[in-house]
Amino acid sequence: MPHVLLVDDEDTLRDSLSYSLQKEGYSVTAVADGRSAIKQFHKQVPDVILLDLMLPEIDGMEVCWRIRAFSNVPIVMLTAKDEDTDKIWGLEAGADDYITKPFNIRELLARIKAVLRRRDQNNLEQL
Numbered sequence: 742m743p744h745v746l747l748v749d750d751e752d753t754l755r756d757s758l759s760y761s762l763q764k765e766g767y768s769v770t771a772v773a774d775g776r777s778a779i780k781q782f783h784k785q786v787p788d789v790i791l792l793d794l795m796l797p798e799i800d801g802m803e804v805c806w807r808i809r810a811f812s813n814v815p816i817v818m819l820t821a822k823d824e825d826t827d828k829i830w831g832l833e834a835g836a837d838d839y840i841t842k843p844f845n846i847r848e849l850l851a852r853i854k855a856v857l858r859r860r861d862q863n864n865l866e867q868l
Contacts, residue, residue: 742766742767742768743766743767743768743788743789743857744767744768744769744770744785744787744788744789745762745767745768745769745770745787745788745789745790745791745853746770746772746778746781746782746787746789746790746791747759747762747769747770747771747772747790747791748771748772748773748774748775748777748778748790748791748792748793748796748801748804749771749773749791749793749796749819750773750774750793750795750796750797751793752773754842755771755773756771758771758791758846758849759771761846761850762850765850767853770785770787773796773797774796774797774798774799775796775797775798775799775800775801775803775804776798776799777798778790778792778796778799778804779799779804779807779808782808782812782814786812786814787814788814788815788857788860789814789815789816789817789853789856789857789860790808790814790815790816790817791817791819791849791853792804792805792816792817792818792819792836793818793819793820794818794820794822794827794831795820795821795822801818801820802830802831802834805818805831805834805835805836806834806835808835809834809835813860814860815837815838815856815857815859815860816835816836816837816838817836817837817838817839817840817849817852817853817856818831818836818838818839818840819840819842819844819849820839820840820841820842821841821842822841823841828841837856837859838852838855838856840852
């Protein structure tokens with residue numbers, strides 16, 4: 742069962758997204774701020790991270806940079822920031838995908854599957 746680290750400060754979104762992901766067979770750890778995200782990452786490395794940009798404590802961009810410094814875990818940014826420059830900045834910071842809020846849950850699930858598939862393919866190629 743793939744493990745998702747969900748990082749978003751909106752309680753309602755975090756709860757509903759956790760429910761939807763669990764219903765699809767993912768285990769989910771959900772946190773509300775950047776500092777907790779980094780701590781949780783070190784406790785249990787997830788298979789994929791869903792990361793909001795606008796977070797308390799440490800913003801999502803900084804979380805992405807810090808994790809990218811030592812890990813290639815797939816990161817999908819999930820944010821209300823929808824300007825092209827924000828998307829480019831997020832992808833250049835190391836995100837594997839970028840989805841703007843509001844989003845379609847089916848599309849998000851498809852994108853999660855896609856980044857996990859690419860990760861698995863890369864792991865096979867390294868063997």
